[in-house]
Amino acid sequence: KAGVTQTPRYLIKTRGQQVTLSCSPISGHRSVSWYQQTPGQGLQFLFEYFSETQRNKGNFPGRFSGRQFSNSRSEMNVSTLELGDSALYLCATSIGGGYTGELFFGEGSRLTVL
Amino acid sequence: EDQVTQSPEALRLQEGESSSLNCSYTVSGLRGLFWYRQDPGKGPEFLFTLYSAGEEKEKERLKATLTKKESFLHITAPKPEDSATYLCAVPRRAGGGADGLTFGKGTHLIIQP
Numbered sequence: 069k070a071g072v073t074q075t076p077r078y079l080i081k082t083r084g085q086q087v088t089l090s091c092s093p094i095s096g097h098r099s100v101s102w103y104q105q106t107p108g109q110g111l112q113f114l115f116e117y118f119s120e121t122q123r124n125k126g127n128f129p130g131r132f133s134g135r136q137f138s139n140s141r142s143e144m145n146v147s148t149l150e151l152g153d154s155a156l157y158l159c160a161t162s163i164g165g166g167y168t169g170e171l172f173f174g175e176g177s178r179l180t181v182l
Numbered sequence: 183e184d185q186v187t188q189s190p191e192a193l194r195l196q197e198g199e200s201s202s203l204n205c206s207y208t209v210s211g212l213r214g215l216f217w218y219r220q221d222p223g224k225g226p227e228f229l230f231t232l233y234s235a236g237e238e239k240e241k242e243r244l245k246a247t248l249t250k251k252e253s254f255l256h257i258t259a260p261k262p263e264d265s266a267t268y269l270c271a272v273p274r275r276a277g278g279g280a281d282g283l284t285f286g287k288g289t290h291l292i293i294q295p
Contacts, residue, residue: 072225101282111226113274113282124274124281158225169216169273169283173225 070094072174074159080180086147089177091159093140099164100142101171102134105156114157117142118164146179154181185209186272188286195293198259203289205270206252215253216283217246218269226269260293267291 073092081087093100102114113126117136134144140161146153156178160171185208195201207215214233218226230239232248239246243264245256255268267290271283 103282103285110287111269111271111283111285113284116282126274126282160225169214169231169271170228171226171283172228175223175225 072097072159072161072172074157074174074177076177077175078178078180080182081149082182083149083151085149086145087149087179088143088145089157089159089179091142091144091161091174093142093159093161094172097161097163097172098140099162100136100140101160101162102142102144103158103160104128105158105176106154111158114144149181151181154179186270186284186286188268188270188289190289191287192290193292195257195260195291197261197293197295200256200258200260202257203255203268203291204252205255205286207270207272208251209272213273215248216271217253217255218271218285220267220269220288229268257291260291262293262295265291265293 075090099118101116103111105111114128115125115134116123120136131147136142156176158176159174162171187206189204214231216231217229219229220226230246235248235250237248243258247254267288269285269288271285274281274284
């Protein structure tokens with residue numbers, strides 16, 4: 069069974085640019101969450117999508133956005149990049165429906181902002 | 183705001199030397215506490231879910247326990263392959279739906295041969 073796939077794995081951008089990250093969930097998983105991981109703040113929840121609807125959002129500015137497609141694949145976008153956006157962005161999926169803390173994470177997209 | 187605090191931040195053990203990692207939380211209406219393992223360059227991997235005080239879960243050399251204010255991850259006779267960062271997490275808020283998880287900052291565990 070294929071795992072969660074995130075692309076790209078690594079990318080370098082400059083301040084002011086925007087970036088789009090992609091996440092393909094495990095087959096049958098309809099919930100997709102995004103997390104930002106940094107050495108200082110650890111893992112922080114960005115947002116969660118289920119059936120193409122954003123159900124919850126963390127405490128991040130509006131520059132961070134996402135969407136989910138009908139096949140459950142998800143993208144997140146960060147506009148007007150800042151140096152502090154350098155981080156590992158992790159996608160986590162689950163079957164969805166009710167709440168579950170058993171998430172399946174991808175290997176992440178490591179973003180460096182110069 | 184819900185808080186999750188893990189200690190110690192880092193722990194170095196000799197192979198076979200048992201120890202415990204701590205996760206303390208301040209959450210109203212706990213709806214589960216979760217343990218994950220993260221290897222360098224990888225995403226976290228789910229280990230355990232605990233729902234009520236007194237509950238215990240085991241997997242190989244790991245055993246997770248839960249009290250009303252904290253959880254412990256006991257590692258018995260660890261091997262070098264148990265080296266990883268261990269994370270605990272709780273749901274972000276009470277209620278239904280998928281609210282995301284609040285993670286602790288983790289314990290970086292190194293097992294030396």
